[in-house]
Amino acid sequence: MKIVVVGATGTIGKAVVGKLTDAGHTIVTASRKGADVTLDMTSPESIRAMYEELGHIDALVVAAGAAYFGPLETMTPEQNQQSIDGKLKGQMNLVLLGLDYVNDGGSFTLVTGIMMDDPIKQGASAAMVNGGIRAFVKSAAIEMPRGIRINSVSPNVLEESWEKYKDFFVGFNPVPAEKVAQAFVKSVSGGQTGQNYEVY
Structure with missing residues (x-):
């Protein structure tokens, strides 16, 4: 399959590219730089460009999306908008503008995150957009044309990023990027739709 991996230069993206390449797929990497x-x-x-x-592809995987982190009591509408534009609208637009380019029976796999289910301090904005993506996937699945599937993957904090983020995720058990990547492979190669694969 010809698969586009958005955010391919990040920790999860690199792991996804590796797994899908090992499975024999043709991978096109997409990112702000280095792809x-x-x-x-x-x-x-x-996105249109x-x-x-x-041209036509078989699947699109998203392992990217910036969200705002900060205290709720000082968060501004402009800061919250960063999450909406960077993770929620960005992923939705990849689907809406990509429908005509994904082949029959193809798929979209988006990314959410554990904070929508297990909140952390300063994570309200990120949790909001994660929940929005999950709801969009579940609802969009019943309207996808031509047998196209759509799922999302919800990762925990990563082992590879633990030193950087451990003060925010006190008491969490980090997971390896390889395990998260396997959930993306399941979405691309499996038959389910409307699912949110939790890797907690």
């Missing part, structure tokens, strides 16, 4: 295709998820024009450049 096969330059993509700004916050820009519909950039990517699809026009690549």
Whole structure:
């Protein structure tokens, strides 16, 4: 299959690319820099340009999406909008603008996160967009045309990022990126739709 991996240069993205490559798929990487295709998820024009450049694909995987972290009592609407633009709208637009480019029976796999189920301090904005993506996936699945499937993967904090984020995720048990990547493979290669694969 021809699979586009958005956020391919990140920790999860690299693990996903490795797993899908090992499975024999043709991978096209997309990111802000250092990838096969330059993509700004916050820009519909950039998303359109990517699809026009690549043409038809079999699957699109998203392992990216910026969200705002900060105390609720000082969070501004503008800061919250960063999460909406960077993770919620960005992923939704990849689906909405990509429907005509994904082949029959293809798939989209988006990314959410554990904070929507297990909140942390300063994570309200990120939790909000994660929950929005999960709801979008569940609802969109019943309307996807031509047998196209859509799922999401909800990762825990990663072992590879634990030193950086451990003060925010006190008491959590981090998971390896390889385990998260396997959930993306399940979404791409399996038959389910409307699912949120939790890797907690």
